[in-house]
Amino acid sequence: MAYGGRVTINGSGSSSDAVPTGVGRTALMVAAMRAAETRRADRLFDDPYAADFLQASGGDPFGSENAGGGEGFADIWANFANYAPIRTRFFDEYLREATRGIRQVVIVAAGLDTRAFRLGWAADVTVYELDSAEVLGFKQRVLDGCGAKPEGRRVAVAVDLREEWGSALVAAGFDAGEPSAWLVEGLVSYLTPEQNDRLLGAISGLAVSGSRISVEYLHVDAVALMGRAMSVAAGEDVESMWSGCGIGEASAVWLDRFGWDSEAFDAFERSIAYGRELPPPGDTPIDRFTAAARNGFVIARRR
Ligand code: SAM
Numbered sequence: 122m123a124y125g126g127r128v129t130i131n132g133s134g135s136s137s138d139a140v141p142t143g144v145g146r147t148a149l150m151v152a153a154m155r156a157a158e159t160r161r162a163d164r165l166f167d168d169p170y171a172a173d174f175l176q177a178s179g180g181d182p183f184g185s186e187n188a189g190g191g192e193g194f195a196d197i198w199a200n201f202a203n204y205a206p207i208r209t210r211f212f213d214e215y216l217r218e219a220t221r222g223i224r225q226v227v228i229v230a231a232g233l234d235t236r237a238f239r240l241g242w243a244a245d246v247t248v249y250e251l252d253s254a255e256v257l258g259f260k261q262r263v264l265d266g267c268g269a270k271p272e273g274r275r276v277a278v279a280v281d282l283r284e285e286w287g288s289a290l291v292a293a294g295f296d297a298g299e300p301s302a303w304l305v306e307g308l309v310s311y312l313t314p315e316q317n318d319r320l321l322g323a324i325s326g327l328a329v330s331g332s333r334i335s336v337e338y339l340h341v342d343a344v345a346l347m348g349r350a351m352s353v354a355a356g357e358d359v360e361s362m363w364s365g366c367g368i369g370e371a372s373a374v375w376l377d378r379f380g381w382d383s384e385a386f387d388a389f390e391r392s393i394a395y396g397r398e399l400p401p402p403g404d405t406p407i408d409r410f411t412a413a414a415r416n417g418f419v420i421a422r423r424r
Pocket of ligand 1: 147152
């Protein structure tokens with residue numbers, strides 16, 4: 122997987138035609154869920170490019186050829202497919218609300234997230250997307266092929282989030298003197314607690330008082346189950362890339378340590394609010410995943 126170095130600004134200069142590999146492939150898996158949700162009549166959001174990413178990658182990593190890869194895994198995937206649209210919708214609403222005042226958005230580990238194209242941003246909002254050069258290059262190629270135009274300003278910045286990345290973001294135009302809204306979705310499981318601490322430390326150093334952040338919290342059991350399920354669906358060892366199993370403490374405690382005041386939202390409660398109630402948890406590993414998903418999301422404000 123290629124990390125770092127290049128900065129792609131406002132859609133120019135895509136770096137790679139390759140389909141993402143390794144941990145970058147997980148971005149395709151999330152895109153597959155968004156494509157499936159977009160096909161539903163009762164969809165919780167509309168992602169017009171998710172299916173294009175899959176097509177460009179040569180197929181759906183959740184396709185029938187990958188079904189039944191192990192006992193219970195199809196069910197785990199079904200549970201994740203139930204949960205993921207709740208998460209997407211929650212973060213969509215968080216960013217819409219945050220940008221009523223804030224003009225800079227940073228999507229950390231953006232993957233194939235197309236929020237820069239679909240949330241109705243004002244022209245003076247800049248959306249920075251951080252991910253690897255490989256993922257951002259593939260993404261740009263597909264978006265260019267679709268003739269996609271961002272609603273506000275979109276700036277893609279290729280970095281390795283395990284290393285120092287703040288200077289690349291600032292070089293790309295991010296103003297650390299102005300408030301910012303951050304989203305960390307589907308990343309912390311891939312990093313060690315120490316790498317996550319460095320990541321949040323860097324974010325906190327760039328976020329002035331009044332800035333916002335939203336993160337997902339998943340129980341470590343859920344992370345382990347998901348890693349195994351992803352390995353089955355991807356046909357490769359994704360689980361071994363889940364080096365850290367997250368942040369190692371409750372999200373609110375973690376954020377408080379770095380100067381953020383949090384509010385927690387329960388995924389199950391949100392699912393009812395969105396008219397897509399998550400099934401009640403029982404006592405099987407699959408049910409534990411569902412229960413863990415109930416840990417939900419946190420929105421925090423920089424003190
Ligand atoms: N947030 C996106 C979403 O929900 O659709 C993508 C989530 S995907 C599960 C994880 C993403 O994290 C991938 O796009 C991967 O490339 C990125 N990622 C993981 N480790 C990274 C690192 N060290 N540096 C940059 N990106 C990384």
